[in-house]
Amino acid sequence: MTSIAADTSLHHTLRADRLRPVRIWLWVMAGLVLLMVVVGGATRLTESGLSITSWRPLSGTIPPLSDADWQAEFEAYKQIPQYTLLNSWMTLDDFKYIFWWEWAHRFLGRFLGVAFAVPFLVFLAQGRLSRDLALPLGGLFLLGGFQGFLGWWMVSSGLTELTSVSQYRLATHLSAASLLFCAIVWVARRLERPKLVHADERGAWPVVVLGIAILVQLFWGGLVAGLDAGMGYNTWPLMDGAIIPNGLWVMDPAWRNVFENNLTVQFIHRMLAYGILAYIALLLFLRSRTGGFSGVHGWLPRIGVITILQAALGIGTLLMSVPIWMALGHQVLAFMLLGLVTLYVADLTRR
Template sequence: MTTVHNAARSQINYASDRLRPVRIWLYAMAGLVLLMVVVGGITRLTGSGLSITSWKPISGTIPPLNDLQWQAEFDAYKQIPQYEVNNSWMSLDDFKFIYFWEFVHRLLGRLLGVAFLVPFLVFLVQKRFTPQLAWPLFGLFLLGGFQGLLGWWMVSSGLSVLTSVSQYRLAAHLTAACLLFIALVYVPRSLEPGRISGVDPSRNIGSAVVLLVLVILQIGAGAFVAGLDAGMSYNTWPLMDGALVPNGLGVMQPFWKNLFENALTVQFIHRTLAYVILAYLAVLIWQQRAAGGFSGVHGWLPRIGLLVLLQVVLGIGTLLMAVPTSLAVGHQALAFMLAGVTLAYIADMQRAARVTR
């Protein structure tokens, strides 16, 4: 983040009037990542993630075009445990449904790579940004490619022994996607021209970074909930299994396994982190109101507060209704938007702090 921040400062002085297409492009890339997260959530909730059992980066862009090709894909799927244990009832038409979502998810990943690399090269030739900024941007491209590798690494975990993907690999895949998304928000926000004001913004940056870390941790915790289908049980609130602190949180040995493999403990951690984030943000808002209000850059804080409240309501609704696809996907997407808005607040505070120096 520091490298991009320094590059952004240099870049604004270099040619701020030429950076508007670059900012629009990066925001569009962030939107495409968010769309991938939504489709990825649908893919997971429909049990579609293991429907394509091979990784073909180039030829995989073309779906099956005739009955023989469809049957070959279906036969390959029949070889994995998920089909044998859970989906042996499937017909070819049923298989085509789950294949569709995984295919679209992978296609969006390829589209993201092309949509990033081509404009990047064009802007580089046009000298719309300096080499100092070009290297961090290229790093984002590499991070996107790494995300693709993580995706296949995740899928491969469910092809031989498991009937679904590893929750550890799912958490790595989703957290990496979050880091890519917020980076694609941070860079263009740092390149915004013009002055921005705020009451002593520099003292709030550290607090906002803590909030961002908590949100990212919560997204990772949510991935473990999803990977273990932990949201399908204990569908009551505010009590969980009849208590605020349920029994059985540490039944696995060694204890650390409970944090990642015990569905009860994993859901409890996800709930608890939500309460921590809500309480922490309430303190930040109260402190900022006492310190001078929400003018200028600090106008982000009440907006973040509204997003957190909506996220809590969505989370409770998703739990009580036993994880319907629409609510669950909205809950996941809003978590990413919350992380993005928090980082936009941090970027704006950094810009405002430069003005006051």
């Protein structure tokens, strides 16, 4: 029996070592997605997202190389409402500043696709990936490609009538990025050795509910960004002089207020934050009464700390009227929080 156990242990160790490059690659990919979110957020906050008015998946990799190329890009930008209604004062040098942000965002997206596809094919050829692993990884690649499509779908909403992108499409684009990030973190974690957890502690549904709440909050954060709703009502804890401000339901039909009324969208974002904080406090309290935070449950205090930091950063971003560095930090912490919750669920649901 001892010999069999040793052979089994050796088999698992060799298998784990064989997957080590795959795990490292996936963690790097998760980091690249996070970097993509940061650059995308900066692109949005500098109002650079509409500077490139066409989608050229291959030729668009090369930026303008001559004065004629730059002038052609600038002339294309001059045709859209954002320029004619808001930015007609721009010179070519001003345009170059916003162009480079959008180009960097798109280039990073292309780089991310190559950085995923090439190692995936190499690992496949090396036989490191079983069928059960190759199929989910292939799904991640398709999800990443779909994210690129969503990015252009978002940009196209601001090229004909609007002076910025649709908040609906921006929120969808951000939500898809968060799902992609979660999926990569999930797969990477499931390839690691599990932490010990007793069978009666496998109830993951309360943490799954938390993850869903954070995803909803991320979507509403996208709506806030798309409407520039954070630029108004820059007080806390009161909003427009009240806990529940007037004017939440001035649009008709009423459902439009939830997605299009700056006051209502920011109010919902605040209320969701309070709800998430209260829910995590409840999870911490219940866990402290039913076994503590050893083993897999060590994720929960970390989630609590990041949540408090995230709330503080959100309040600071609001009070300071959305400085770029603080808004980007707020966005990054949201993804880090979602990543921690994903790790917690991944460990809780080990078989």
